[in-house]
Amino acid sequence: MAQILYLKASPRGERSHSLAVADTFLAAYQEVHPHDTLQALDLFQADLPAFDGLLVNAKYNILHGRPHPPEEAAAWRRVEELIARFMAADKYVLATPMWNFSIPYRLKQYLDIIVQPTYTFTYSPETGYQGLVTGRPMMIICARGGAYPEGTPAAAYDLQTPYLKLILQFIGFTDLRWLIIEPTLEQGPEAAQEKRRQAMARARELAREF
Numbered sequence: 001m002a003q004i005l006y007l008k009a010s011p012r013g014e015r016s017h018s019l020a021v022a023d024t025f026l027a028a029y030q031e032v033h034p035h036d037t038l039q040a041l042d043l044f045q046a047d048l049p050a051f052d053g054l055l056v057n058a059k060y061n062i063l064h065g066r067p068h069p070p071e072e073a074a075a076w077r078r079v080e081e082l083i084a085r086f087m088a089a090d091k092y093v094l095a096t097p098m099w100n101f102s103i104p105y106r107l108k109q110y111l112d113i114i115v116q117p118t119y120t121f122t123y124s125p126e127t128g129y130q131g132l133v134t135g136r137p138m139m140i141i142c143a144r145g146g147a148y149p150e151g152t153p154a155a156a157y158d159l160q161t162p163y164l165k166l167i168l169q170f171i172g173f174t175d176l177r178w179l180i181i182e183p184t185l186e187q188g189p190e191a192a193q194e195k196r197r198q199a200m201a202r203a204r205e206l207a208r209e210f
């Protein structure tokens with residue numbers, strides 16, 4: 001019985017293309033795997049701590065092998081809870097819009113919280129960096145107002161998929177699966193609905209192999 005963590009990075013509720021397609025993916029997945037458990041984490045609703053001076057010091061103390069002073073230790077426990085919840089999953093589904101050519105700030109904040117030395121990656125001068133989140137797939141569903149096809153000049157503006165690929169591979173993921181819904185704005189609402197329908201059909205196919 002696998003545990004699925006569904007990370008929701010759009011605040012647009014039912015209007016969101018990425019969430020609608022991810023919901024379709026998960027409904028199809030649950031038909032095939034009715035006993036797997038699903039946990040959703042809405043990144044715009046969740047209590048994510050600001051990654052401020054206290055937590056930055058805590059991170060550096062870990063990097064330098066130093067203990068946390070008490071105030072820092074208390075703040076770090078919330079980081080540990082969020083990392084534990086992330087690490088408890090066997091499979092991941094991420095639904096995210098493109099915002100200003102990259103990812104929404106709440107998803108970046110979440111990544112700043114969970115990407116931590118000794119928890120999700122390690123470093124030693126001998127072996128370099130090693131990711132600790134291994135052997136698990138992630139389905140990444142991206143929605144973008146414009147279109148950024150590979151091999152076109154527009155592709156250079158896509159800092160969403162390359163960044164996610166880099167940071168997720170950095171913490172150990174090797175099985176990243178992508179579904180892109182685009183353009184959701186550029187060609188008007190009817191074209192967007194058609195793109196959503198096409199992506200939902202593809203999501204149902206991909207769910208069977210997840």
Ligand SMILES: Cc1cc2nc3c(=O)[nH]c(=O)nc-3n(C[C@H](O)[C@H](O)[C@H](O)COP(=O)(O)O)c2cc1C
Pocket residue numbers: 010011012015016017018019096097098099100101102143144145146147184185
């Ligand atoms: C703050 C903000 C910034 C955005 N920046 C971009 C952008 O840089 N490029 C783009 O193609 N679309 C951009 N969009 C449009 C969204 O990517 C598009 O509406 C997408 O469908 C949102 O995903 P969702 O429908 O899952 O919420 C932006 C939207 C918002 C709200």
